[in-house]
Amino acid sequence: MELRHTHRLFIDAALAHNLTLQPDVGQTHYLQNVLRLKTGDVVRLFNGRDGEWKASVAAVAKRSITLALHKQTRPQQATPDLWLCCAPIKKAHFDTMIEKATELGVTVIQPVLTARTQIREVNTDRCRAIAIEAAEQSDRLTIPDIRKPVTLDDMSTHWPAERQLVVCAEWGDADPIGNVFAGSREEAQKPTAILTGPEGGFAAEELETVRRLATARFVRLGPRILRADTAAIAALSCWQAMCGDWKD
Amino acid sequence: MELRHTHRLFIDAALAHNLTLQPDVGQTHYLQNVLRLKTGDVVRLFNGRDGEWKASVAAVAKRSITLALHKQTRPQQATPDLWLCCAPIKKAHFDTMIEKATELGVTVIQPVLTARTQIREVNTDRCRAIAIEAAEQSDRLTIPDIRKPVTLDDMSTHWPAERQLVVCAEWGDADPIGNVFAGSREEAQKPTAILTGPEGGFAAEELETVRRLATARFVRLGPRILRADTAAIAALSCWQAMCGDWKD
Numbered sequence: 207m208e209l210r211h212t213h214r215l216f217i218d219a220a221l222a223h224n225l226t227l228q229p230d231v232g233q234t235h236y237l238q239n240v241l242r243l244k245t246g247d248v249v250r251l252f253n254g255r256d257g258e259w260k261a262s263v264a265a266v267a268k269r270s271i272t273l274a275l276h277k278q279t280r281p282q283q284a285t286p287d288l289w290l291c292c293a294p295i296k297k298a299h300f301d302t303m304i305e306k307a308t309e310l311g312v313t314v315i316q317p318v319l320t321a322r323t324q325i326r327e328v329n330t331d332r333c334r335a336i337a338i339e340a341a342e343q344s345d346r347l348t349i350p351d352i353r354k355p356v357t358l359d360d361m362s363t364h365w366p367a368e369r370q371l372v373v374c375a376e377w378g379d380a381d382p383i384g385n386v387f388a389g390s391r392e393e394a395q396k397p398t399a400i401l402t403g404p405e406g407g408f409a410a411e412e413l414e415t416v417r418r419l420a421t422a423r424f425v426r427l428g429p430r431i432l433r434a435d436t437a438a439i440a441a442l443s444c445w446q447a448m449c450g451d452w453k454d
Numbered sequence: 455m456e457l458r459h460t461h462r463l464f465i466d467a468a469l470a471h472n473l474t475l476q477p478d479v480g481q482t483h484y485l486q487n488v489l490r491l492k493t494g495d496v497v498r499l500f501n502g503r504d505g506e507w508k509a510s511v512a513a514v515a516k517r518s519i520t521l522a523l524h525k526q527t528r529p530q531q532a533t534p535d536l537w538l539c540c541a542p543i544k545k546a547h548f549d550t551m552i553e554k555a556t557e558l559g560v561t562v563i564q565p566v567l568t569a570r571t572q573i574r575e576v577n578t579d580r581c582r583a584i585a586i587e588a589a590e591q592s593d594r595l596t597i598p599d600i601r602k603p604v605t606l607d608d609m610s611t612h613w614p615a616e617r618q619l620v621v622c623a624e625w626g627d628a629d630p631i632g633n634v635f636a637g638s639r640e641e642a643q644k645p646t647a648i649l650t651g652p653e654g655g656f657a658a659e660e661l662e663t664v665r666r667l668a669t670a671r672f673v674r675l676g677p678r679i680l681r682a683d684t685a686a687i688a689a690l691s692c693w694q695a696m697c698g699d700w701k702d
Contacts, residue, residue, distance in 0.1 A: 302550060309684050311676070344678040382702055384695035388636070427691075428559070428700035430592040436557050436687070443675075443688035444695045447632035452676035454630055
């Protein structure tokens with residue numbers, strides 16, 4: 207099998223030459239009972255720090271599997287500094303948002319609780335599992351950092367001064383997203399966060415709060431009303447295409 | 455209730471001043487038993503031809519409902535001429551693709567059967583229902599035309615000469631999508647179709663076939679591997695932002 211068609215596995219352990227390692231119980235189950243790997247089968251491993259490694263199954267026992275690392279197949283690489291700050295939405299659409307945001311290369315997913323956010327609980331372990339699977343399938347070398355939910359007020363109060371905040375909301379001086387991202391290349395390439403609201407949108411006073419942040423930019427995503435997950439995917443795609451690592 | 459918060463309903467009948475009309479059985483059920491509309495309640499109607507109309511419930515009987523049209527709230531408008539030609543993929547992700555493509559304003563969805571397409575049957579009625587719901591919620595004045603599946607060969611043979619075909623596949627001279635759409639504005643604004651493949655990608659000989667079309671352009675969507683539905687949503691978003699009706 208060609209290396210690029212072998213399974214990729216995120217693993218939370220150091221990766222280096224001549225190491226052998228034993229995945230945890232959950233991954234061992236997955237490797238043995240879902241992928242049905244046998245001695246000699248090849249997988250690729252990454253941990254977010256040490257690049258991607260070719261490994262093979264050295265031994266299979268009843269409840270353990272031993273992987274032997276052979277060589278690094280890709281060095282660790284820096285990726286564009288792009289966050290998604292998103293109000294949680296209904297489950298299936300939130301799952302889609304996490305999956306797609308991971309494929310689209312976000313480094314941080316920050317759930318944000320807003321006035322109209324109906325879903326107040328976020329299962330970050332579940333989100334992390336979705337993100338890990340999407341990272342494994344998309345050839346990423348990292349997984350996004352899934353943060354604990356914060357309120358929009360707290361997020362605004364502690365907003366990092368150097369990070370551009372692109373707010374997906376038609377309000378006040380919202381500009382077409384393509385104009386904003388095609389503008390000053392220098393500004394566009396600053397560390398960036400995309401902010402999307404809940405199903406019911408942001409409250410006007412919330413937008414006023416966000417507006418006070420020096421780095422906030424309001425963007426419009428056309429004349430149709432987009433669902434929150436569509437808006438997030440669209441904005442992230444436009445950013446990667448115009449400012450991120452989809453360019454030459 | 456503000457007009458923009460009233461329900462929108464796609465209806466396959468002429469809309470004009472002082473008309474009354476009775477929706478079909480399915481819509482009547484939906485209006486009576488799901489939305490629980492009562493006499494006097496306001497809805498907005500569109501049919502893809504006559505703009506959007508404010509209507510109200512004039513009468514409710516056991517199995518029929520009568521809507522009275524009051525005034526046109528928006529005139530019919532032309533929308534950018536954008537098709538999505540897509541290999542069918544597994545159900546949940548194909549549903550996502552239809553929903554998002556509709557929100558993103560495509561005028562035609564053309565399922566395309568390729569060598570590696572595992573899903574060979576497309577329930578176009580089901581796709582149309584998903585598209586209608588997405589159109590109702592996204593404030594569109596049209597619904598996309600969901601076509602019957604064709605093979606990639608047939609599609610290529612009968613490709614309309616004036617329509618640009620943007621192929622989402624890393625192959626040969628694929629350019630970053632942002633570069634292609636930011637290029638000649640005149641070329642970018644031609645009637646366009648985005649083509650996405652099945653889970654396993656296109657076969658090399660298929661790409662060679664498509665490559666022979668004079669208007670075909672191959673585009674890259676960054677260094678990560680995107681699912682087919684993500685690729686479609688991303689490419690459509692970039693096109694609308696850079697060439698379509700998301701611009702000023």
